[in-house]
Amino acid sequence: MNPWLIAAACLAGAGFLSWGTARLGLRWPLVILAGLLAAISGQLFLAARGQGGFHDLAAAIAQVFTVLPALAGIGLGLGVARLRGHRLAWRSLPGAVILAGLAAAAAAAAGTLLL
DSSP states (O other), X not given: OOHHHHHHHHHHHHHHHHHHHHHHTOOHHHHHHHHXXXXXXXXXXXXXXXXXXXXXXXXXXXXXXXXXXXXXXXXXXXXXXXXXXXXXXXXXXXXXXXXXXXXXXXXXXXXXXXX
């Protein structure tokens, strides 16, 4: 499958989910998405780092075509929702979990690209 189609699907799916989450006032879908992105990007970081000096370059490419577009989609979806007057409560436990998951995903993605 074309990696650009995968990137577009990740961007659109994460954007729609984050926009819908903010619009409906829910937090749990974004908590789950942030946790999944943190887990996926962490595993891809470990695979790209490799063992014994062998780096998995496919993991770095997967990071670029899945996690980074999903993070961009979340930002885009939340930005559109905010422009339309729908805010997400960040000063709560779910908000902190969302921010921690997104920060972990972004840190693992940046670490993968720096390898």
